[in-house]
Each structure stands twice: as structure tokens, then as C-alpha cells.
Amino acid sequence: MKLNLKINSETKVFDIDIRDTLIDVLRANGYTSVKHGCETGECGACTVIINGTAVNSCIYPAIKCEDAELITCEGLEKDGKLSILQEKFVEMGAIQCGYCTPGMLLSAHALLMRNPNPQLEDVKDALSGNYCRCTGYVKPVDAVMAAAKAMKGAK
Amino acid sequence: MSEVINEFKVNTEELRKKLTEVGKNKRKVDGDKIARGRAQYVDDIRIPVDKLYHAKILHSPHAHAIIKKIDSSKALLLEGVLGVFSHENVPRVPYTTAGQNYPEPSPYDTFMFDSKVRYAGDRVCAVLAETPEIAAHAIELIKVDYEMLPAILDMREAVGNKTVIHDERDSTGIFDKDKNIAAHVKAHMGDPEKGFKEADHVFENEYSVQYVQAAPVEPHIAVTYYDENDRLIMYCSTQVPFHSRRIVARVLGIPVQKIRVIKPRTGGSFGVKQEILVEDLCAMLTHLTKKAVKLEYTRKEEFNSSRTRHPQIITVKSGFKKDGTIVALSMKLLANTGAYGSHSLTVQCNTGSKALCLYNTPNVNFEATIVYTNLPVAGALRGYGGPQGYFALDSHFEECAKKLKMDSIELRRKNQVKVGEELSLTKALGEGREGFMQILRTCGMQECVDKVVKDLDYYNKKKEYDESNKKSHIKHGIGIALAMHGSGIPGVDMGAASIKINDDGSFNLLCGATDLGTGSDTILSQIAAEVLQTETSKIIIYSSDTDMTPFDVGAYASSTTFISGVAIAKAAAQCREQILKTAAHLLGEKLEDLYCENSAVHSKKSKKSLSYQDIALHTLYKEDQYQIIGTGSHITYDCPPPFSAQGCEVEVDTETGVIKLIKYSAAVDCGLAVNPVMAEGQIEGGVHMGLGYALCEEMKFDAKGVMTNASFLDYKLLSTLDMPEMKTHIVETFEPTGPFGAKSVSEIPVDCPAPAVANAVEHACGVRIYDLPITAEKLLNALTDKK
Ligand code: FES
């Protein structure tokens, strides 16, 4: 069957099976930034944004995305330039192996979309479902805080 | 002890200031592509074959059993199934999954498939099918008849048990098969018995540590296929591409020449991807069927069937003079390697050589017995025996100080090994054989301690809490722990690299060193750029491809910066020499008058300059053409220890046992940090892993030895919400044996958190927990017992 949706501002039609999870559809269609670390909704590596909310795509039925608006990590940059959030992650050492990074970026992006002035606790809360074994979360949390500040300055 | 030969020395502040690439927070070379979601991990690679097949493994549900019969008839009838593979149709070759240097110090006690299973999670057979779903369905259709055997589920019951776990004839290198002892080691210095006799006080305690996982977010994965040249191509998420190639060649019975291992980006490793856990089977299936095959662990398999930190029971005994001088120290370990002996000898050797060298004791004794049980297999994991040893030692020292009525920091300082002294056990405890005696050349421990003491306001808070704790069931405590580690395996680890110049003055750096997510591609590029006096962004690094890059043992033992880094510096220096020679010829000047700076050669005399681009264009196109290219290899007998002091403040509710981490401070002397922000990241990540070890991470088993919490939901890892406020410090020293003064940084941070927390908890509520993890339940029970 066909699935119509908007992904990273592009209108797309995907061929799907009714049982497909969203992660499988996305990865099969080249959105390989969507990673998998558990496939049971516990690690956050597969996070994508659906209609403004960060969700674990490994337990999300693809079919529920009809007419939805999706953002994956591939869609965060603008005209080939890193977004402020992405830039802060690179610049501040928030990336080590990077396997959790797309998911973290999207959880943070969803937070900043709904709350441009997050407190430290808000950031920790937003990233609490993204498991990272490399960084100890110190630098990712700092990077999101710094991005929020920089984005305000950019406006 | 070897001479220090290292021309890439930074030993003064003056030289430190001159550095332009090293010691700076250069942008992670692969950071942008990761942030853009474009980095390619094994599962993201599109291989040039028409069809990729999928393998799945049937794991044993039983801890110990003989496989009587595997009935795969139904599975084979399923459409899309290519075959079922087991001991019945796959050649039997004893090997070790440890992924170590040749010859391996771990026993050859593992088989791709065997007619016996030795733990719940062991391999029984595998299915190859057209899709992962078909493979999974086929697995369900396979019926296995087992003859159950008694299982050994407690390491204390292993030695001399009637049940023998490795009763097969063809395994080799096991210390005592009949007694279930995988390995055994004994070492001493001086006369421990005499030392204890002469001591005024002798203290002894027993500690124990649990089964935990590395749990990288990317599970083990391999994709293998035969290319058009009939060569076996293996994409793996591995720390050891060259060892992987050698081991797979042996298990498959094909020449190394036939195999190419490529490591793309790796999604975290931490030691567990030193283990050859999926690529052997994946390659075998490709070899037998000539199909392209993917084999990836699920998270559940990662928990049940990968590798763990070695659980240990550790007895520490120490003898002190009245004034607090230590005169004898002894550590005895009983360690559990699980069903196979991967890293059994070397991890435990490291527990001794790392922990027992920190305090300068004339009389030291170390003994480790590593036993088989019918539980999951232990192996390499960040810290490599260190976290176990330091939990025991740092807890013990705190207790000794209390009994000696001394300040515990003062007691440690008094006895700590000092610059110029020998590290007592390094000669006796090498990589599974005799090692090399180390002399301490640099040590920033005092500064590390000072930082932590200041961050925590240690002395004031200690006093303050001693008072306030009397009044409330919410109590606060402060604890500190110290550790030293190593940098690479002396006399064993080798790294190599080559560097060539391109038309535009950029350079290709090819190295075997394996970036497993730590950022070594960036660090090594910085080192090359520093030697070449160019920008890090001018270095195009390509690492870890057994066909394309020089050899490297791989990323383990905190060796990459310290060992591979010098190989890269040597290759760059060769390149630089050729550049200078060409420039001398072109400028008609003497070599001595020329120097490199800012991607160009300059003359002190004529003040003329030639850019690297000019030089490259000349050598590649104009006259007596040749390729400017340098190579370098490095091995060393030095293993300088980094040092760390860490401390924390905790809040304990004595009515519930709940422990809250309030503040954490970590300081590490890693020599000169090549990239300080990345070094901090190593410290923070290591602390995170260590705090999980301290408080909540634990693999649990039922009465039959089956893991009961094989998911992230049930195996608790600390999240952003659990992490305390954290301060990280890098204390710089200039290590003469390391590249530009660097030592290692990636493992030492894991050594301290558990004892720091244990000490803080004890300070808060007066109860010492001797076995990790320190859960609320355990603490509450201990509090109740105390009352
Ligand atoms: S893969 Fe989706 S949450 Fe782990």
C-alpha cells in the first residue's frame, strides 16, 4: 500500500506493508540517520519528529504517518549548512561515536521547537529517553543549552 | 627499562605554547557528517551485490546441556531458507573470540558450533534466509533435543566441582580443565609474609563485583560477501580489524590474503567489540554459500550472548606501620570468566598490575584464580580489570584510614608511588606473560586531588555533614577515590601509518588505528598536522581497512594516542623530511636553514618561502618526479600511567535506602591532552559507565542461569536525569615517552566512580557496602542489620 507524507519538507509516497514499523520504511528509503539500538522503544536511537513530537520510530507503525509531517536528522540542516543545534553538537564535543546523535538532535530539536527558552531540567528531561554510552550526557546537554541561547541571539 | 626515544617531545611550557594543532580543541574530523546524519555505520553501507541474505542464531535456553539432536526439517521447508548450520555441518576449530594479539593469551576453548552448550545464550545453530523475518520464523521451527547437565552458577563452587564445563579434548591453553580453572596467576615482590609480620596493623576485607555489560548503542554487526576477485569482504563494527582478519582466516581455513576487513564508523565499542562475536559466523556463512550475509545481534542477544565485565570476589589485605606507612599489601581474586575463557588471564593480571602499583609497598602479593561457570562469558570491557581492583582497593584504603584514625587522603598521599620509582608488579604481570618494569616519569595526582577537594569543598563539607547527619534521615556524604592506569600494552601493541602529499598540499593519512567512536581519527590527524606544520583540516584520514591501511593491533588498552600516535608522527616526520629536501633543492639553500610553518617551507636566511602546494606540484609533475610519502611503525616498552582523582557528594535517605548523586568531580592527568574537549568527553563518558557500575547496572539470573533483565527497560543505565552536576578537569603533565607529552585517557575514568560512591555512602550513613552495585535495597538491608 501507499503512504503519503511530508518528510524534511518534501512530499513523498512510500510503498509500505501494513505491518511495517516507521524505522524500517525510513531506512529502506535512504533515511539511514535513523539508527536502531533496541527496536523496543527503550534507547531513543531511532527518534524522529512526527508533527512536532519526538517519537521512537522503531515501535511506531508506519501506517499511522499518513499525511504526517516528519523530520529526520537529514532534514535539520538548511541549504547544506548545519543548524545552530548541529553546530553546537560538533563544536562542543557532544558527539563521540555518533550513533545516538541523530536521535539526540531530534529530541532536542523538538524541545526547542516548543520551548525556545528551556531550563537545564527541561533539556535533561527532553534527552532522558536518548541513551548514550559515550558522553555521559554532559556535553550534549551543554550543547542544547548553548544552542537555545545562540538561537535567541540569531533571531 | 628502555631508553626513551621520542623526538616528538613537549617537556616545557615554552614548547607547549608553540604547538599549533596538538593540545587544541580541533573540530572533530567526522563531526559534521555525523551531525548531518550521513555517517555510514555497517548497517548503512550499500554493498555491490544483488542480494543480501540474513542470518539468525538459535541460542541455548539452557545453562549446560548436550545437544542430542537438531531437527531442522521444518525450517528447511520454509520458503526463503537457504540452510541451517550447526556443529553437524560446520567444521570444528578451537579458537578464542578475544580478538587479541598473536599468539593469544586466552585459551582456545570456543567453537563456532559445538555439540554442547555451556551457558544460556550459547550458540546452538544458525539459519540463513532471504529476509530477517523468514530467518526468525525458521529459528522457531527448529527443534532441539537437549540432555541436561548440572550447571555451575556460583563461581565459588567451580573449582573441583564434579561437573566439568570444558571436557572436550581439543581445546588448548586452559590452566586446569578438570578443575574448571581457565587461568591462574601468582606474582609477588619482596617478602609479603615478613611484611605482614612486621606491620603494626593488618587489615583485611572481602569485596565483590557483579556482571555488567558494555552496552554500546550499536549492537554487534557484520556484513560479508565475496567480491568479483573471489575475496571475502567483511564490514564489521570492530575494534580490531587486523586481528579479526587473522582469526576469521583461521576459523574458516582460508588464507589471510583472501580476506579484507573494513571498519566503517562504529557505534560504540568499549572493549566488547574487540570480541569476534558475529563476524566469524557471518563470514563462514558467506564462505559456505557464497552469498552476501548480514548478521546483527538484537539488543536481547547483545545482553545474553555478548561479553561482560568479569565478576570477581576480591580479598585485600594490608599491613601498616603506626605512622600509616604501608609495608605489605596482598590481593587475592576469584574471578568468573563464564562459559569461555576470553581475556580470562589478562583482565585479571591487569587488576593486579593496575591497582597494586598505585601504592608503593615493598612487599606485595597477588594471586588470581579465574574459573569457568555456566554463565555468560566475560571479556574485555573499558578499564579491563581496573574498576574491579580499584573498587576493592579504594574502599579498603578508606577503611584503613578510619581504623588508623588518619585522613584518608593523607594516608594515600603518604604511600603513593612517586616519580622516579619503579611500578612494582609491572614486570611480573605482563600480557599473560612477563612484562616490562616501568619507572614512573610523570604524575599529576596531587593536582588532581587538589581539584577534587576544592570542587567538593571536601574538608569543610565532611565536617559539616558529620554534624547535620545526626539530625536527619536525609544524610549527605563525600567520598573520594584515586587510580592509575596504563597506556597500551608494552612490548606488544604496534601501530603503523603512511602519509602522502597531494597536488594541493593536502595529505592522505592511512592508518590501521581504529576509531571506535572515541575520536582517534581527529587526534591522529592533529598529530600528523603538528609534525607537518599544517592545519588539521588538510589531513584526509582513512583508517582501519586491512587492504588499504598499514597494520595496527587495534583500539584497546588505551593505546591509540600513545602508540599509534607516535607511528603517525614518525610517518609525518619522514614526509616532512622529503618536503624539506625538495625545498632545499628548489631554493638552492642548506637544509639547516629551512623550517616548516603554516603549510610552507621557509628560509631563515633568505626569508624565501615555498608552499607545500608548490613543492607537491614540483615533485609530482615537474622534475625528477616522485611521491612524497612517509611511513612509520611504533612499538614501545614504556607504559606510562595516567592518574585520576575523583570524588562525589551523595544524598542518602536512610528510611528508603535511596541514594542520590548530588555532585561529581573528576580530574585526570593524561599527560598533554591532544584534544582537551575530547579528553573531557572520555572522562565524562567513563564516569557515566562507572557510576552505573556503582549504583544500578547488574545482569541478573534466575535459578537456572538464565538472564532475567535482558533489555534496557530492566537493565538500568543512568540517563540524563540520573547524572549529577559534574566538573571535569584535565591536569596537564608532559610525559617524555608519549607523543607531544600525551598519555592515555579513555579507560582510567571508569576506575574511580564505584569506590568514590561507596566511600561517600559510608560517610553519609556509616554503612559500607562491600558488593556492587550499591542499590537502595541492599543499602536499606545493611542499615537495618546495623540497627
Ligand atoms: S531502536 Fe527505537 S528506541 Fe531503541
Ligand code: FES
Ligand atoms: S556518542 Fe556514542 S552513544 Fe552517544
